Amino acid sequence: MLRTPLGTSLLGPEAGAGVSPASLITGANKGIGYEIARGLIAEGVTVLAGARDPGRGEEAAARLGARFIQVDVTSPESVAAAAKRIEEEYGTLDILVNNAGIALGGPSASQTPVDMTRTVYETNVFGVISVTNAMLPLLRRSPAARIVNVSSEVGSLGLTTDPESPFYSLIGIAYQSSKSALNMITVCYAKEFADMKINACNPGYCATDLNAHSGFRTAAQGAAVAVRLALLGADGPTGAFLGDEGPLPW
Numbered sequence: 001m002l003r004t005p006l007g008t009s010l011l012g013p014e015a016g017a018g019v020s021p022a023s024l025i026t027g028a029n030k031g032i033g034y035e036i037a038r039g040l041i042a043e044g045v046t047v048l049a050g051a052r053d054p055g056r057g058e059e060a061a062a063r064l065g066a067r068f069i070q071v072d073v074t075s076p077e078s079v080a081a082a083a084k085r086i087e088e089e090y091g092t093l094d095i096l097v098n099n100a101g102i103a104l105g106g107p108s109a110s111q112t113p114v115d116m117t118r119t120v121y122e123t124n125v126f127g128v129i130s131v132t133n134a135m136l137p138l139l140r141r142s143p144a145a146r147i148v149n150v151s152s153e154v155g156s157l158g159l160t161t162d163p164e165s166p167f168y169s170l171i172g173i174a175y176q177s178s179k180s181a182l183n184m185i186t187v188c189y190a191k192e193f194a195d196m197k198i199n200a201c202n203p204g205y206c207a208t209d210l211n212a213h214s215g216f217r218t219a220a221q222g223a224a225v226a227v228r229l230a231l232l233g234a235d236g237p238t239g240a241f242l243g244d245e246g247p248l249p250w
């Protein structure tokens, strides 16, 4: 696969001296989101660790050395309260990582109840739109706003229709199509906000609660691409779908 440099880091020469970018990561209490938080903190970023459950969120934030912020992406009230709190306490937001996600699925496309797909979309699709729209006024105040949407290679139409691809045999109407939608959502926002860097990433198959720890990568390995995209310099891509090795087929 083509390997492309993702550009310089936001924390490189273009970053203001002594300024720590502020970031919000949804679903940061475990799995890939937790590791994205850890990776960004290691790069000197101020992390607001979003979690829907206060107990799990506080505990994870304490372990990370981050600040917990309650965000249930399916609750407009919770999302609005989070945006208000960030505005009051920080006044701006530099990085948004839409990581929170769930995976449900039936045995086949036709045997997946509509409500199951609807539930997945509430988090993986509408949740991302809701959080993004709520945070955009804060992101627009940043001189170098970055949005990273945590997508998946299983949402790639290119790969899932390629008989040579290992994903060809997958048929997950709820989860897979939610990530295909997320990819298009990424493109739509990237076109509207051309001064930001707005990208989708593929963590790869990581061992987390999402898949009963069946993945062959670690959550930290999966988080690495999101951390890089969150810190893209001015020469980095926008409106792209990227994994560790570069662009993926849409």
Ligand SMILES: NC(=O)c1ccc[n+]([C@@H]2O[C@H](COP(=O)([O-])OP(=O)(O)OC[C@H]3O[C@@H](n4cnc5c(N)ncnc54)[C@H](OP(=O)(O)O)[C@@H]3O)[C@@H](O)[C@H]2O)c1
Residues within 6 Å of the ligand: 026, 027, 028, 029, 030, 031, 032, 033, 051, 052, 053, 056, 071, 072, 073, 074, 098, 099, 100, 101, 102, 123, 127, 150, 151, 152, 153, 202, 203, 204, 205, 206, 207, 208, 209, 210, 211, 215, 219
């Ligand atoms: N693992 C993989 O192989 C893989 C591959 C490709 C893409 N991804 C994507 O990576 C992202 C993270 O998944 P993961 O593997 O790290 O799964 P995970 O360990 O199950 O973590 C999912 C996170 O999302 C949170 N979450 C779920 N619904 C939420 C809601 N309504 N509001 C706020 N937070 C919510 C969970 O919170 P609770 O603890 O409260 O449930 C948890 O923090 C997802 O978008 C997933 O689709 C994962």
